[in-house]
Amino acid sequence: MALIEVKNLSKEYKVVKKKSGLRGAFAGLLHRETTIVNAVNDISFSIDKGEIVGYIGPNGAGKSTTIKMMSGILAPTKGSILINGISPQKDRQQVVKNLGVVFGQRSQLYWDLRLGESFELLKRIYQIPDETYKSNLAVMNEILKINEIIDTPVRQLSLGQRMRGDLAAAILHSPPILFLDEPTIGLDVEVKYAIRKFIRDINLKFQTTIILTTHDLDDIQQLCDRIIIINHGRIVEDGSLHELIKRISPYRQLVLEFYDEVPEIKHEKAKVIKQEISRVWLQFDNTKITAADLISDLSVNYTFKDLSLEEPNIDEIIREVYSKT
């Protein structure tokens, strides 16, 4: 059985329409028009142990709403969720024991206390045995350099340091499932790198199942075997990123740079799509011809200075998925 089962899940919000101006405010006191917004609309998916799943979608697509329903914070309007066979709505405490959750925009750490003190509290809340606590802290220190900041009050930590603290806090109780809601938001390259390494490492080490929502597609590209794309509350794609790229954009590009002007290039399996004075972009379908073959074909007829291969741009692919749905 899958570790996470989501079936026909929907969430409706009632949104009060506010009219503008003072008159509108008064009118709102007497009569309220409400509209129903389907934040999540009949979605289903299942996730197995050890998967890293990228859960992506534009702002307001329903990502966080789904995460919140899966962690028992929010009650679904319709449908069912089973985490490890238990519904978070029926037995919240039992489910959250198996969860680690990090919200990039909120912290679970105590603002005025040393980072270590928040950990000590969590140790007691989750009833973590001493040895587990110590070994988990040691692992955290290895990956996230927690010892550097453990004695600092949380309010004095930088955003990156705080995020390291929050990630460590989320997995102190070695949860089999980890929800990361935009963990790299607003962080610099180095911290992002550390966090990606953390995600990969704990997935390998503990077989942790990870659901990651993010707008940073580099995160997805480097971490996720599988992506689920949600838009307007519906799942529009569910599969491997590689497959998606192949399906939506099967083409790759070869860029050739010449010593002077670009000659007219003809090849039956490649198409010129862009041209500058000394550079030319050729698009080819790599299921029909390999890059190596194309390059050797071309080098017979033309002399060029330099060449590079460009992968399809993932941002553009995702944007295409968003706009089509």
Place this chain on the structure above:
Amino acid sequence: MKAYFYMVKIRMQLSLTYRFEFITSIFVQIVILIANSFLWRVLYANKTTVSGVNMKQMLTYSIMSVLISCIFYYDVENGLRSRIRRGDIAIDILKPINIFAMYFFNDVGNALNAVIQRILPLLLIAALFIQLPLPASPTHLLLFMVSTAFSFLIMWLMGVLFGMINFWVINLGPLGNIKEMIIRLLSGSIIPVWFFPVWIQKVFSFLPFIYTYQQPLGIYVGKFTMGEALFGIEIQLMWVLILYGGYRIMKNRALKNVLIQGG
């Protein structure tokens, strides 16, 4: 259970970090303490006893009222309000623990702090400048402590019930402050209800308010007979049970109705 005790410890530690707030609020309480004592001295100028209470008892009453008000300072109501508004309540709900029990022990930590940081210095000041507020007898002191514990529970439960309204109404506005003022006035914290006409006393005896301040304070100064004191404590227990029942019902509904702001 360990987590709850650690919460008490954390709260005590935290309150030591806010020294400025501590100094200003204790200053305000000293002013109230002294102003009250002048008020009662003036009111008792030509009388020895009013409603069976002499001036010495009344001064003790007003000093003890300021002292126990320090314990009745709780975070839960405003805490819930701001945590729900900002959406941080989500973080709490993600813990495999009863979040309200957590808030309760947080406030127990506050109360313990109050005993050390406020009550002891205020008691010293009162003893030096007004009088040493002695209980009517050791038995009265004991009953007073039991009664104060129940008062704390009544106050806290009213606080948590008000705080939980925020789960449905996004902005409670000044309703919480109005509640505070009503408690202040109707609980006998400033003027004991026994100075009011009999029919008002009758009405008040059916409301929970006088069982917060007047009940323990009346016991302390010896206004109530032993029988009255014990009966009052029973009514306090009844209010605790009623409010606790209300809390249980509200809690289950609130957690089903949670609407996390933002994100």
